[in-house]
Amino acid sequence: MNDTRTPRARIEPWNDPAASAYVRVEGIAKSFGAQVAVANVDLAIHKGEFFSLLGPSGCGKTTLLRMLAGFETPDAGRILIDGADMTGVPPHRRPVNMMFQSYALFPHMTVEQNIAFGLRQDGAPKAEIADRVAEMLALVKLDGFGRRKPHQLSGGQRQRVALARALVKKPKLLLLDEPLGALDRRLREHTQFELVNIQERLGITFIIVTHDQEEAMTMSSRMAVMEHGAIRQVGTPAEVYERPASRFVAEFLGDANIIEGRVTSSANGRLQIAAEAAGCTIAVDGDGLAAGAPCAVAFRPEKLTLAKDQPADTSSNAVAGTVFDIAYLGDMSVYHVRTDAGATLRVAAANSQRMIERPITWDDRVWVTWAPGAGVVLDR
Amino acid sequence: MNTSWGKRLVIAAPYLWLGLFFLIPFLIVLKLSFAEVVLARPPYTPLIEWLNAAGQFAPKLRVNFANYLLLLSDDLYIRSFLISLRIAFFATLIALAVGYPLAYAMARAPESWRAILVMLVILPFWTSFLIRVYAWIGILKNEGLLNAALMAVGIISKPLVIMNTDWAVYIGIVYSYLPFMVLPLYAALEKQDPSLLEAAADLGAPPWKAFWTVTVPLSLPGIVAGSLLVFIPAVGEFVIPDILGGSGTLMIGKTLWAEFFNNRDWPLASAIAVVLLVVLVVPIVWFQRQQAARAVEDGR
């Protein structure tokens, strides 16, 4: 994949074997009674990263975040931040700040007092506190709101106060628990970019917990997909989307058609797979599987092509079927095709032309085709 | 500050206080109920005698069941218990019948009124219990305001005898404990989603049926809490039967008071307290369970 790397990727520290991680999570585990929340997690996060922990609710991502903050004590393993072991260090002595999902703004204090709270705990001089608070209010564009109480602010303003309060102590690590969850969609998109801007300007390492894959994809330098307390895959958004390691990751992040089959031959980095359930033969990039091995291949719907006419070569990477449902989404449409063998495929097509009459409609006979690089062989 | 140390301190202070001033006193009551009354200060015999008549060390346990035997054999005490339970039970039913419509109307009132209505229910509770019971004397007695009003209107020709009867005690209990009934009912009714009734109506239930099949079952926790809050203290009530009831209104709280203050029979009064506690243990535990369950539910 070296040829596809962007210039930015070359400076990505996680690809540099000489770089040492800034935040190191080693064999962390945590159970609540019989419920395993986090099971033996290892992570290495580099300085200045915008790292997302992504997963469905109950996957252990928030527990992991709370262990980084010091609110939960791990049953096993240790956490190092900038080389210092954080085991047994209480939350108020950690060089880490957190932005809470509920924002947790102190309702009895003004915006200024909320932001100044952290500095006051350190006994910073008054003049310095005032300067820093003003600086932070400017950073989050809330000048003039310092005297208000939290309940006099809109949701978006509260979110920015929470961010300013967490940033004011210049933490080595900022933890954000679903920071945009309480905002409506429009505001959320706007805030995503603002958050990334602030992070790049300050150079602070961010770890964000979210269940929203779009949010994770837009903002993160890298992300970890979690399920049942374990990390299933770590990588850049593009890596994880384009090369999902498992069926869970493929289906959790975006949409995927998963076709099961059996390897018939393997040569020159190309696998031939017979997929009887779908009624086709798949040629796909990949190796490491011997002939006869069962396997699953994931296809993103937008990587499949739909045509009414039969392609020239139907020996592989093509299957005939009937359109039985169409979901019109505006910018694109998703066609549900039942192959002649009875499997269902979802094919996304951009609506590049204004469309009144559909070129392809219900009950049409169609061919679904794809390129050899379109599918990904799943590990599990 | 060490957290576990602080936690221990926070728990220990109220624990020790309650242990010393609530739990140990009950153990003393239990101990004393097995003692004998004597003319002395304090007026009872010790449970354990450390020295014998000759002054030698010879611990001897003297357990005396006479107080309990007396309670079981003397008609006065058995009747006191039965009358207390009967009065408390019917007073609770009446309070429920009066309180439910009131709580329901409060929960259905416009939202801006509700805080004030709740305040109006709580307000009498903050004013002296004794004074509120006293207020009924002027109303209920033979030449009182109620009789005067009824005779003036011509409904009755000679005064109703209410004062110093069980009726006056019922009125007093219902009146005094009504806020305890209304508030839990209101809390249960107020949080009910009005769309549940709309759903019931939409599915074809007429209003009265929706009320019985949706509103009432959902307010059951409020009914239980309110009823227990009225019933338990009413069984041991002293002030109301003493002030409003007659000499025939033998409620157990009054009997205990009389044994203690008038007859100075502390062991017998203790035995009455123990039996009363045994009688009330089931409703008290029920109440605690319900409160604990509610606290957990609120925490979610």
Added chain:
Amino acid sequence: MNASRLSTVNIVALTIGFAFLYVPILILIVFSFNESRLVTVWAGFSTKWYAALLENRQIMDAAWITLRVAIVSATVATIIGTLAGLTLARFVRFRGRTLFTGMIYAPLVMPEVITGLALLLLFVALDWDRGYWTVTLAHATFSMAYVAVIVQSRLVGFDRSLEEAAMDLGATPLRTFFAVTLTLIAPALIAGWLLAFTLSLDDLVIASFASGPGATTLPMRIYSQVRLGVTPEINAISTILIAIVACGAVAATLVQKRSLVLRRRAEAAARADV
């Protein structure tokens, strides 16, 4: 169903219910201003019973003792009750929790004659002279349970992340408790103190057991007079007590309502300038 409109049935229920609750008190107040000694026949307006009250040394002494007992016992009950409420809400697992919750909830419904008798026997066993201090102790004990329940219910709705945020920003657990937790549950502490205060002001039965010579409280004094019959003097002292409590309660409600209105207005304004 229209929730903002009251049906006739509901209006009738409200009218009858509140009439039942308030008419006896109103009658009591009206007859405290009666010229005649008879409390059932109106003979003209007079404040002479209030004047007589001020000269009644027994009642004034009792009132003074009651006030002192109520203030001290309410303060003690609030301190210990707050710790108890904290324990109930925060420490889900510790040895003896069942006994602890039992000891908190039991005084709420325990017949007063039992509590009073039990406390008296303790004081006798400890050989303490009964009087001002024993009444205060007894009142603090039974009213702390109420404070504990009020504080607990306030803490149950408390957003724990506020405390975590304070610690995350560098506040020690102790500082967090004072700067955040205690400040935010202050209304519950005030409510608890007021409730403990009025419970103490009101109590006859437990005080009768726990008190000794020289520490006759106002309810005990009123009770001994009530047994002798209804007098306008008692109506007068009752009216004063009711007036004090009503003023306090109404003021508290108005303050709460005012801050609620201001808050609503501020929230509406914030929504407008997103």
